[in-house]
Amino acid sequence: MNSMKAQRGITLTSFLVVLIVVGFFLYVGxxxxxxxxxxxAVRSAMKSLANEPGIGSMQPANIQKLLFKRLYINYSENVKPANVKFDRKDNGWTMRVNYEVRRPLIGNIDxxxxxxxTQDLSRSGVE
Structure with missing residues (x-):
């Protein structure tokens, strides 16, 4: 009596397809x-600024300098001074950093x- 057992498992072609899909997602990651x-790093720098005593009574230009010193340490290169805006708040400032990062993916797809x-900066340093 010859009984053939059916083999189970993944074929080479299926393995390559899985490998390509996993590789693509790793590349995108x-x-x-x-x-x-x-x-x-940007959010951490903003939070550390909020903990500085008297930060809310500083001028926006000085606050921006402090922010970019912190970003320089973290090698942040996409945030530009034009991306940082300040709005007066009753007890200090509201700082908003709005920026865009574009990285090439494949060919002409980015x-x-x-x-x-957004971070509130109060005169006392901590709310």
Whole structure:
């Protein structure tokens, strides 16, 4: 009595398809990770500014200098002075950083990240 057992498992072609799909998502992740890492650095710099005593009574130009010193340490290169806006608030300032990052993906297809962060800066430093 000959009984043939059916083989189970993934074929070479299926394995290559899975490998290509996983590789593509890893490639996209490698393009996205630095953008989000930079956004985290921007938000951290903004929060550390909010903890400075008397930051709300400083002039916006001085606050912007302090922000860019912190961003320089974190190698942030996509945030420009034109992306930083200040609005007067009754007890200080509201700082808004709105910027866009564009990275080439494949050929003429780009990955675009738009980031918008807001931080209140009070006269006492901490609310």
């Amino acid at each position: 490698m393009k996205l990770f630095p953008m989000y890492q930079e956004n985290y 990955v675009v990240g738009k980031f918008d962060s």
